[in-house]
Amino acid sequence: MSKLTPPLPKFLRPAPPRPEEKERDAGNGEGGDTEPGRADKLRESAGESGAQVIGWLDERTGTSPFLRGFLFRKVPKGTNWFYALGSATMFAFVSQAVTGVFLAMYYNPDATRAYESASHITNEVFAGELVRGMHKWGSTVMIVLLFLHMGRTFVFGAYKYPRELNWVIGVVLLVLTLAMGLTGYLLPFDQRSYWATIVAVNLNASAPLLGPFIADFLRGGAEFNPATITRFYALHMLLIPGLIGALIGAHLYLVAKLGTTAPPWLKAEKKELTNEEI
Numbered sequence: 001m002s003k004l005t006p007p008l009p010k011f012l013r014p015a016p017p018r019p020e021e022k023e024r025d026a027g028n029g030e031g032g033d034t035e036p037g038r039a040d041k042l043r044e045s046a047g048e049s050g051a052q053v054i055g056w057l058d059e060r061t062g063t064s065p066f067l068r069g070f071l072f073r074k075v076p077k078g079t080n081w082f083y084a085l086g087s088a089t090m091f092a093f094v095s096q097a098v099t100g101v102f103l104a105m106y107y108n109p110d111a112t113r114a115y116e117s118a119s120h121i122t123n124e125v126f127a128g129e130l131v132r133g134m135h136k137w138g139s140t141v142m143i144v145l146l147f148l149h150m151g152r153t154f155v156f157g158a159y160k161y162p163r164e165l166n167w168v169i170g171v172v173l174l175v176l177t178l179a180m181g182l183t184g185y186l187l188p189f190d191q192r193s194y195w196a197t198i199v200a201v202n203l204n205a206s207a208p209l210l211g212p213f214i215a216d217f218l219r220g221g222a223e224f225n226p227a228t229i230t231r232f233y234a235l236h237m238l239l240i241p242g243l244i245g246a247l248i249g250a251h252l253y254l255v256a257k258l259g260t261t262a263p264p265w266l267k268a269e270k271k272e273l274t275n276e277e278i
């Protein structure tokens with residue numbers, strides 16, 4: 001094992017056999033197989049087969065050092081529930097992805113049938129109203145959690161050296177999350193979503209330099225047309241979630257590599273150096 005590889009935690013190490021288990025194994029060996037001995041052998045064989053599968057995968061992928069360092073890394077003192085805001089945001093994204101796949105099975109991104117398909121999901125599909133409600137309100141929850149997570153990062157000073165790149169990735173994730181909310185708002189294609197999207201795209205068009213080009217790209221032309229909803233659907237289902245997933249992976253890698261910051265109200269412990277260390 002490499003010196004850089006952290007050791008296995010205590011609860012993953014195999015426990016030594018108890019004295020009564022040794023006596024029972026010795027008795028089973030002298031007096032023949034008994035029912036408890038067979039049960040123990042079955043459990044041992046099942047555990048060995050599982051370990052063999054894990055060992056086979058680890059030998060070909062070499063992921064155990066990475067997973068060990070990622071899952072069992074040290075955290076600073078004073079860690080509290082504020083540090084769970086990032087995980088909660090990621091869970092909200094996973095929930096959005098799962099419910100979005102379910103909705104995509106019944107949704108039809110066509111200007112003449114989008115509203116009917118959305119009504120079909122709500123009124124006729126089993127648990128459709130529940131899943132659509134989870135997806136609708138889950139987007140708001142994800143945005144709120146993302147703002148809280150970035151606020152915690154700013155207050156705790158976790159954007160400073162050497163974590164500037166992670167902060168930039170977080171800002172890009174915030175922009176992509178807002179864009180995913182905008183592109184998804186049009187998909188029910190009712191009066192409210194239609195006119196609200198027109199207002200939002202016109203606001204983008206008023207931005208200097210790139211604003212008009214972004215608005216034409218979103219509309220698929222100079223005005224809203226039947227291709228607009230298809231373009232919004234493709235952005236909402238394919239492009240933006242893929243970018244978010246890739247950036248979340250990079251974000252988690254940097255968190256595991258650089259570690260987390262301690263709360264600002266905790267002072268660093270001063271260690272007095274001995275003459276030998278100096």
